Amino acid sequence: MIKSALLSIGDEILIGQIVNSNSSWIAKEITNCACEVVKISTIGDGKQEIINELDDLLKIADLILITGGLGPTHDDITKQTICEYFNDTLVESAEWVAKLEKQFAARNWNLTPRNREQALIPSCSEILYNRIGTAPGMLITKGEKRIICMPGVPQEMKCIMEDAALPKIKEWVKESGEEAIIYKNIQTNGISESLLADTLEIDNSYLGQSSLAFLPSYKGVKLRIGAYGDNYDAAQKEMDRISDRIIGRVKNRIIAIDETPYPKILGDLLLQKGLTLSVAESCTSGMLGGEICSVSGASEYFRGGIIAYSNAIKTEVLGVDPSIIKSHGAVSEECAIDMANKCALNLKSDVSISITGIAGPDGGTADKPVGTIWIGYYVKGETFARKFHFGFEREMNRERAVQSAMAELILELQK
C-alpha cells in the first residue's frame, strides 16, 4: 500500500488554540482511498523544524500532505522552505494570476502585490485548484515521492482535496497495482452490538484478510467494512460481497449505507412522503428541533415545537393531561405518548416526536434511574413509544436521546 504522512504547520495548534480537525478529516479520506496513514505530526512555523520533519517523513512515507503556512503574511513560510528544501525557485503561475485577477475583479477589490505573491509556486510543482481561496494547492513530485501542500483553512483544504487531490490519490493507488484496503461505513440503529454480530454471522473465515469493525456510539452501531484485495478492483469486489451480506441480514436496522447525517436522511424521507413534523421536548430542551433544522430547506416539513422542560409547560402550554403526570410521572410511556399526541394536534403536523427523560446527574430514582428516556411518536394518527436506558452523563444522555429519536422515526418511515 502507498504510505502517507500528514504534517500540520502552525503555532496555533501547538498552543492548543485550535483542534487539529484537518488531520483527522484528511486521515479518514486518505484511508478511504486505500492509502495508509503512517504518521501525523504538527510543528511550529520554523524553517529548520519544517526541514527536519520533511527529512524524517520522507524516510517513512511515499506521500506527504502538508497543511498550513501558505498565507500571505510573514510567518507563512511553508512555500519558501519547501522550495529551498528541493533546491527549486519560486515562479509566478500565469494561470493563478489570471484566477486571482478574475476573483478580485468580481468583488471590486484591488489585487495588491501581497495578494499577487500567492501566485508564486515552486517551479517543479503542479497547481491543485482552490476554488474558494487565494492560495493554490501544490503537488511536487520527486522520483517516487510526492508532496501535497494546502492552506490550513479547513474549507479551502477540503475543496482542494475533493476537487483535485483525492481523485489523484485514488488514481495513484489504482495504478500502483498494489494490494488495497477500502473502507465503507454502514449506519445501524436500535440493534445491539452482540445481536448484530449474531445476526450477521461474519467470522474471520468469512472475512479472510478483510475486516469488519463494530463501532458503537450515541448514534447506534456503525459497521466499518475494510475490504482487502490484491489490487483496487479486487478490493471493490470484496466490498460488495461483504456489504451485500450485511444489507441482506439487517436491512430493517440500517439507517444509511454511507455517512449522511440523520437530519438530512429524515428530512428527505419527510419531503418524499409529503409529511410535516413537530417536536415536544423535555430533557433535550430544544436540541432535537435544533438538529432537525441543521438542514437547509427544513421549513418545507418542520413546523416547530414546544420545549416543555417544566411540568407546568407540559400541561399548560403543550396540553398534556395533568392526571397522566400525576399517576405515571412525566417520564413514562403514557406521558411520552400524550406529549406526541398533543404536539401533533396543537402544532397541526402529520408526524411528531416527544422526548421525556432523566438526563442527570440528579433526579434519578430506583425505578427510573438517570438515563431513563421515553421517546413518543405520532405518525398520521398512530402513536407508539420507545424506552431507552442510556448512561449517567448528562450531555451524552441528551445527545443519545436526540439521535435515537431521529433514528426510530427514520426506520419507521423507511418501512
Add this chain to the structure above:
Amino acid sequence: MIKSALLSIGDEILIGQIVNSNSSWIAKEITNCACEVVKISTIGDGKQEIINELDDLLKIADLILITGGLGPTHDDITKQTICEYFNDTLVESAEWVAKLEKQFAARNWNLTPRNREQALIPSCSEILYNRIGTAPGMLITKGEKRIICMPGVPQEMKCIMEDAALPKIKEWVKESGEEAIIYKNIQTNGISESLLADTLEIDNSYLGQSSLAFLPSYKGVKLRIGAYGDNYDAAQKEMDRISDRIIGRVKNRIIAIDETPYPKILGDLLLQKGLTLSVAESCTSGMLGGEICSVSGASEYFRGGIIAYSNAIKTEVLGVDPSIIKSHGAVSEECAIDMANKCALNLKSDVSISITGIAGPDGGTADKPVGTIWIGYYVKGETFARKFHFGFEREMNRERAVQSAMAELILELQK
C-alpha cells in the same frame, strides 16, 4: 522555557476514526503552565515506531507526554516498549493493586489476572494517580528528561493531568527559574475587534515581551494575554498589570475572565437574582434552549420554550399578533419584541429571549440579507431587541445567534 512534545499512540487516530482532541487539550493546558509545546505527533501501535519517535522527540524536548496504548489488550504495547527503551523491567505496584482491589470490590467485580496486569509499571517510574480508571499514569525521569504516560481515554487522561501532572509541571517550570510566558483568556462580546483595540490602547511598547491576541469567534472577541517574565512570578505580575488595564477599560463588555461557558455564567446569574427564563426560537429552532440546559440544575430557572419555526406557530401557538408579521415581517424588531413578550407571558417567566432571523442559504432579500437576525428580550416588564448581521453560512449564523442571545442577556444582568 521547558520544551515539551506530545505523542499520541493509536491506529484509530491514523485512520481518522477519532479527532485527536486529547492533544489540543493537553497543548492548551501545558501552554497555560508556561511550558512550550514544540511538536505533536501521532503514530500507530508499533514497537519500532514508538522507539523511533521517542528517539526523535527526546532530541528536541525536555518533557514528553504520551497518551494511548495503556489498556489491557494485546495491542496496547506502550508500557512494555518504554520499559524496553530504558532497559527497565516491569514491577507490580502494591499501591496500585490495592487501589484496583478496592475499586473492583466496590462494584462486586472480580479482579482478573488481566486487570491486575494494569498494576505493572516500569521500576523507574512514579505513579500519577488515575481516580476513575484502572490504568495508572506514569512519570519516568531520566536525567534532565521526563516522560509522562497516560491512557488515551480523554476523561482518564484529564483526571491524571489535573490531579497529578499539571501541578508537577507548574512546579518544574517555577523551579527552573527560567523565563516564562503565562496565558489568560478574557471573553468579551458585543464589541468589535477594532473598537476593542482603540479602547484598550495597548501597543507593543506597553506590552514589551508580552503579547495580546484578539481572537474573534461566534462567541465574540476573546482576548488572549501572553504575559512574559524572567521567571514565573514576574510573569504573574505582568499578567496582573495587563489584565487590570483590560478590565478597567472594557468592563461592561466582559462576559468572563476565564473560559466558563455562557450557559453556566447565565444560569448562575439567573439563580443569584432568583429569575426564571423561557425562550421563543425561530431560525435557531431549539438550539438556544438546548444550550441553556446543558448545565445541570437548569430546571431551577429554565421553564421551557416555543420553537416557532413557521409563522403559523408564531401566531397560533406563541400568540404573536399576525398584523405585526404582516406589516413588519417575521424578521423584524417588532416581531422579536412581541415574541419575547408573548413568550414571557404565556410561559410565565421573569425573563425571556426570542430569536428570529434568516439563517440561509435561502430566504434573504436586499433589505434583509441572509445572516440578518433580531434577538428580543423581556426582562421583568422591560423589552428591547438587538439586530445582528452575521454571515452567509447557515449553521454559523444559527450558532452565532445562540451565543449572542446569551451574551447580551449576561451583560444586561451583570449591570
